[in-house]
Amino acid sequence: MIAVIDYNAGNVQSVLFALERLGVNAVLTGDHAQIRAADKVIFPGVGEASTTMYFLRERxxxxxxxxxxxxTLGICVGMQLLCAHSEENDTPCLGVIPQQVKRFIPVKGEKVPHMGWNSLSRCEDKLFTPELNGEYVYYVHSYYVEEGPYTSALSEYTLPFSAGLHKDNFYATQFHVEKSGKVGETILRNFLSL
Known part of the structure; x- marks a missing residue:
């Protein structure tokens, strides 16, 4: 069973639809026992870090x-919340991955939030297999994680940043896999086959 954590995140339905297209009927749940019993867990996210962390703690x-x-796969804000701390409203996060989430500083006329398609590089793990190098994925974000020891793929917008993270059983994407077409489907398939 695939559990998608239900916690007031904005992109839950599009994640469920993306899984459906792959023939997977996932369960949307906030039930602790059901999440712990799942074969795999997806932690999606659209929203603001401190509000979302408050919601998670309350439940x-x-x-x-x-x-x-x-x-376990964190997506977008789900990835950021797996980290130690976010500059978004000075928010302590889950601390699963000991990295900081920082706000983009606009340079050279580039706008924040970063919205649109960007290419992947340095793909080098089970989620980001080497054939994904140079492929494009879809982003909507104002905050990022710097390249570091848990970076599993890179993109660049004003500076290189972590497109993906991996630590132990936790995998994460800053971009929206569910909105990234065939490349997103490949990454979801890679996750489902772990």
């Missing part, structure tokens, strides 16, 4: 997510 989902041992 005890912060403790559940940190305790997961099965493959």
């Amino acid at each position: 005890g989902l912060d403790v559940v997510i940190k305790s997961l041992t099965q493959p």
